[in-house]
Amino acid sequence: MVKRLAEEKWEPKILAFCCNWCSYAGADAAGMERRQLPPAIRVIRVMCSGRIDPAFVLMGLLEGADAVLVTGCHIGDCHYVNANNKTRNRYEFLKEFVDELGLEPDRLWLRWISASEGALFADMVREVTEKIKKIGPSPLRRDWKK
Amino acid sequence: MSRCYLAWAKDERIREKGADGGFVTATLVSALETGFIDAALVVEKKSVYEGIPVLTSNPEVVKECAGSLHAAPINLTKYVVEYAAEKRIGLPTKPCDARGIIEQAKRRQVNLDNIFMIGLNCGGTLHPLRMREMAADLYGLDPDSVVKEEIKEGKIFLESKEAGGKEKEAGIKIDELEQKGYGRRDACKSCVTKIPTSSDLACGNWGVPKGEEKKTFVEVLTAKGEAILKNAIDSGYVCIEEAPGEGIEMRKKIDAGMRKLAESWKERMDAVNALSRSERFDFYVNALKNCIHCGACKDVCPVCACEKDAKCLDMNDERDSYAISMYNVLRIFHLMDSCIHCGQCEDVCPVDIPLTLIQRRFSERMQRHLGYTPGMSVDEKPPLYETELRWSAESMVK
Incomplete structure (x- = not known):
């Protein structure tokens, strides 16, 4: 029997953009330290958080991600001089857009995580997953109906 | 720089045909005849409901186009970019034309040194x-x-x-x-830029004292404006006199009154304001689901400079089953800092999406947040392209 998607139990799907030099290494560190992470997260590695076009984040939401995390190096630590300043600027636009569109502001996150902060990465993923479980599936998601 | 005059055309025929003293027509004609500009971009009247933009170097054509045309809401910006970017031109501009041209200049589509914008005070146009x-x-x-x-x-x-x-x-x-x-159109009812402060001259009948009809109130805003006015006076097409103090006050009062009215319209027409978060989401999804992705709103948009290689077109796929298409999401997103609320997109929309309201909802809150008004000064870069934030880092995310 084919089981309809709508009948399945909803589990959050969280999309995380991680920069190659800091937050991806941070996620790696979390693994190496054997920290438990909720399985909701899907990581996409980019070379720099400045490469994250707002269109990628928006497309992630439209594709049905319940939350999108934008992560990068701490301000001042960017491998490409100041590209994460641009990320911060674009994130302000995304935040206003998502709020005005009628999605909960908690569906969008920006965190600076360095290569050694594995614990921080694990905490962040736990925090996001808990919040998303509370607010429920994204209204943009098509495979799950309330 | 700002100085105010009352001006009128010396030529009786132009003065009679023009809406208020024929100053704009006379200035353009004189600039053409003395070779001050290569061409003029004017709107030729076809009927009460139709005007066609004409790029001409023939002063007779310009004379024919004198007078106002309220039911032909054209924005001249894209015509300047497409046909006159290399020329030295003069054109009459409503506030939204002037703001559009400034936005195009920010995006390096036109050279502002070659464009003489004779601004017209605008109370609004009709569809x-x-x-x-x-x-x-x-x-x-x-x-x-x-x-x-x-x-x-x-x-x-x-x-x-x-x-x-x-x-x-x-x-x-x-x-x-x-x-x-x-x-008036929805965009005009709620427009708060009634005097084109970003053009070179601002002309209109606000502030012309009673009994002195057939004169134009002219405010000189830039050095370019001063140059084209001086050219018109020296070549004997235009007469000016100092504007009386009460006229300046009167103009300010009319402007303030119109803006106040616009603010109240803005609230009355905002159907989304009273909705809850999820109702707002449903409103946007339902309003935008009729879109057929013809690209007309992008073509007329006086701010957009992406032409054919636009991200909103490239990333949109008709086969996607998104609740809101990538085209609409990206267009709204890219205009959040730069939308000048001219309403051209709604005018051309074949499926009547209330784009004026939608673009206003998104862009106005962003512009308020940024403390940025687009189309006012060519020195201000669009904040989305900025590396550093325009506000202090403390108010931001950790």
């Missing part, structure tokens, strides 16, 4: 289709028989010539029309 309905329903006229429209003292006057040669003229108050849902 040609609404105007036709209005003529039929409220004025009791055959829309095709209307030969002249005029806005005077807060009333819209329509003059018609019936088949039998009878002439009829009727005037109805704009407020009254708008209560009934006719009148």
Whole structure:
């Protein structure tokens, strides 16, 4: 029997953009330290958080991600001089857009995580997953109906 | 730089034909005849409901185009970019034309040194289709028989010539029309830029004292404006006199009054304001689901400079089953800092999406957040392209 998607139990799907030099290494560190992470997260590695076009984040939401995390190096630590300043600027636009569109502001996150902060990465993923479980599936998601 | 004058055309024919003293026409004609500009971009009147932009170096054509045309809401920005980016041109600009041209200059599509913007104070324009309905329903006229429209003292006057040669003229108050849902376009009702402060000259009849009709109130805003005015005076096309103090006050008062009215319209027309978060989401999804992705709103948009290689077109796929298409999401997102609220997108939309309202909802809150007004000064870069934030880092995310 084919089981309809709508009948399945909803589990959050969280999309995380991680920069190659800091937050991806941070996620790696979390693994190496054997920290438990909720399985909701899907990581996409980019070379720099400045490469994250707002269109990628928006497309992630439209594709049905319940939350999108934008992560990068701490301000001042960017491998490409100041590209994460641009990320911060674009994130302000995304935040206003998502709020005005009628999605909960908690569906969008920006965190600076360095290569050694594995614990921080694990905490962040736990925090996001808990919040998303509370607010429920994204209204943009098509495979799950309330 | 700001100085105010009363000005009028010396040529009696131009003065008679122009809406208020023919100053704009005379200035353009003189600039053409003395070789100050290569060409003028003017709107040729086809009928009360139709105007066609014409790029010409023939002064006679410019003279023919004198007078105002309220029911042809054209934005000249894209015509400048497409046909006159290399030329030295002069053109009359409404506030939204001027702001659009400034935005294009920020995006390096035009060279502002070569564009002489003769600004027109603008209380708003009417959509040609609404105007036709209005003529039929409220004025009791055959829309095709209307030969002249005029806005005077807060009333819209329509003059018609019936088949039998009878002439009829009727005037109805704009407020009254708008209560009934006719009148100006939505974008104009809620527009707060009534004086084109980003163009070179700002002209209009606000501030012209009573009894001195057939004169134009001119404010000189830039050195370029001063140059084209000086050229017009020296070549003997235009006379000026110092504007009286009470005229300047009167103009300020009219401007403030119009802006206040616009603010109240903004609130009255905002259907989304009262909705909850999830209702707001449903509103946007339902409003945008009719989109057929024809790209007309992008083509006319006076801010967009992406031409054919636009991200909103590239990333959009008709086969996607998104609740809101990538095209709409990206267009709204990219205009959040730069939308000048001209309403051209809604005018051309074949499926009548309320784009004026949607773009306003998104961009106005972002612009307030940024403390940025687009289309005012060419020195301000669009904040989305900025590396550093324009606000202090403390107010931001950790």
